[in-house]
Amino acid sequence: MMSEVQTKTTVRVRLNVNGAVHELDVEPRWLLSDVLRHQLGLTGTHVGCEQGVCGACTVLVDGKPERSCLMFAVQAEGHEVTTIEGLTPADGLSPLQEAFQEHHALQCGFCTPGMVVTAAALLRDRPNPTEEEVREALSGNVCRCTGYQFIVDAVLAAAKEGRS
């Protein structure tokens, strides 16, 4: 049980997000997902479970897909964090995002940023994945709407056209 009257202690962190450095005062227990969304306004990162299961909160940490609901913001200090906003061009869509649109790889869109982030990392590391590899790579990202097929198609199509 925590003490009845608490004094909130915040610590200063420097976060490198999408290439920009932010100095923030955060409580050590604040999740990276919350800080991205509510302190930095990067609401493209979604929270579907905070249980580390759904993958909606996926961001890249030093290029690797990570669940931002399983990390404290303070743990991200010294690492490069990339969110969906960082993978999105100033205008229009990236080739991978375009493939998602062309193949109807999204319905409600809630899983979509996490899917795009995960797929972008896959295609960077494996430019020509098989269908099985795509399914494997996406298996930590839940989509409740699409049944995955068109997402898989979009990623394969993006790979085929050398886009990511």
Added chain:
Amino acid sequence: MTAEMLKPRFTGARVTRIEDARLLRGQARYLDDIAAPGMLEMAFVRSNRAAARILSIDTSAALRVPGVKAVWTFADIPITLVNSAYPVQQPVLARDEVRHVGELVVAVIAEDRYTAEDAAELVQVKYDPLPPVLDTRAAMTDEPRRVHADRPNRFYHKVQETDGFQQAFAGAPRKLKLTFTTHRQTGVPLETRGCAAMPDPASGRLTVYATHQSPHNFRAQLARVLGLPENLVRVVVPEVGGGFGIKAMFYPEYVVVAEAARRLGRPVKWVSDRTECLLTDAHARDAVHEVEVAFTEDGRIVALRDHVLGDTGAYPFLGFAGAVGEAGWATDMLTGPYKIPYVSITIDCVFSNKAPTGPYRGVGGPIGAQVHEGVVDAIARELQMDPADVRRVNFIGPDDFPYETPTGNVYDPGSYRESLERALALVDYERLRRQQAEWRKQGRYVGIGLCSFVEPSAFAESEAGSIPYEAASVRIEPNGTVTASFGLGPTGQGHETTMAQLIADQLGVDVKDVVVLHGDTDSAPFGGGTGGSRSGTIGGGAAVRAGQELRTKLVKLAAHLLEASEEDIELTEGKAQVAGVPARGLSIRELARIAYTDVGRLPEGMTPGLEVLVRYRPPMAATYSNGIHLAVVEVDVKTGFVRVLDYVVVNDCGKLINPMIVEGQIHGGVAQGIGSALLEELRYDGNGQLVTTSLMDYLLPSSTDVPRMRIEHLETPSAAEGGFKGMGEGSLIGAPGAIANAVSDALAPFGVFVTDLPIRPEQIVRWVRQGA
């Protein structure tokens, strides 16, 4: 009608979605993305008991936490929800007694969610436990006690029997008895539920943002509960991350949040976490069907009896007691695509000390289909017939339409036989059966499962809002672009695209020039929202009719200005022109400018502006889509693991507006059906504790669980505008039965016949051991 109307440019085409760009860029605004200066956040203390009297609630420690604004119990918000059909009291915050784990007891409002949760942990609630009512059969006789002291647990009882049933049943040569059980599941939209309320002291109005499928229904319920006039309540449904029925319900949290905002004079937000969702989002599918079927030696079903026991949990949702809705749908559709002349149906629904049940995509449809398809397969096994043949013997034929079922549905034409034959052709059924026999010799247990279904859609009444019509408000702006507004509540179905397709075709403009608004009661015409697969058919019909009306005015105006007759005017590519003489034309933009700002040029008697509001009510009470699912599964008899090897859907939802969107809907429903059949179960322990409170325990299908699906469309049009039929639920109606039958087929050598869903690996292993 002009040539361009005969060949629509967008309707029926695979148009990519207008909504996608903002979603893909991460710029869509969902509920939790809404912020306002001074916004407070709420957290709840929920009951950790299934049944208990509340002895005391101590909020003093919580109130001392810096940043806490208020800590409220029922004494502070004495508001009670009452479903008028089954009037039991549901206090928005528990009063004296708790009736299920997860029930709201205390609301904590603080500067931010972290603080609210800290304070919530300091609230002390003392309970005196009561014996929980958990077993449906025992609950029928009020054992061990009543959930609501003033009402029996069995709150709903209905009997319906076709005249002559008894005789027909008794006279049939063959009979079978089967009990089908489905366990609790829930929709699990990836975005959790939530709401945010903002008072506007200047106007006295209250704006409420909510994750909901029916903005107007939400407004009506909130206004009624809070005693506010509807014109002082604005409901805005932002981007919604999936709904699947659970977001069509009105939950007590919404009342508490709205009331807090009014009392504190500040914006207040609550977003549920996943555990809260699994505890309290409408549960579904908690039903037992005790079935007896009478049939002939050649497999013809003569009579079908079904006794349903349904558990609705502790409270009926406003306007929709889940167990009643599910049992009603399941039994109403009990005869599915078959000509079964006699039915006898008994429904009993009880209260229990579990979470309230409500709609989940398909409502009772998946259970009804599992029952009639299980029955057909059981007959096939009994008579050693091919399951496809038993279906052929019983199908309602093409000459039987309109066909009235013994439960009173009047089916419009469908393609029941044809869809079966198409599905069998797609997998080369004969060859597959031979292959299956080969595999079996090699010790591979592969099964083929069929599930033929009829999906009632676009009914006069549904859980989303009981109105038999939809409205479309469409205007051409002074610069020629089009704005349309609907009372629909999409949660991913792509209405901004499909409605735009329909309107664009009527007006001869590009689909990208049509902006579709929805979700805001201040701008949307009154509508029923999205649910019961009604939006495409009823909303789409309204879109077409509104487009037609506007088109008529455009043509009249153009004819007048071009000095041509109306019959000669065609609308195409953003222009009104004399047919075949493109040079004699005016752009829509120019016509719009004239209609609004150069009104001296309008023909005699024409009102200025280009704006219509049209309400469309289809001519029938419902239209019936149909289809068939065929699953090929392999069961690993050592581990009990089921792998789906192939999956085929033949679907007939009338005229297609956008095949790509229809396919996406089907894919998603099949995935949910695989979850329903193999993975998903909300499990309560003997004390009424929900033990599946995370997505680690409540398993959702992942990209490696769902196979590649093949879909073929058939198009038997409905009598509704455009010939559309609804299709949002059919895929989840068909899938669980197909998987169940496939697993039964795979395990036939062990004498296994699946009647309970989900099928867990442990169960399969047990069956195999017993059967071997």
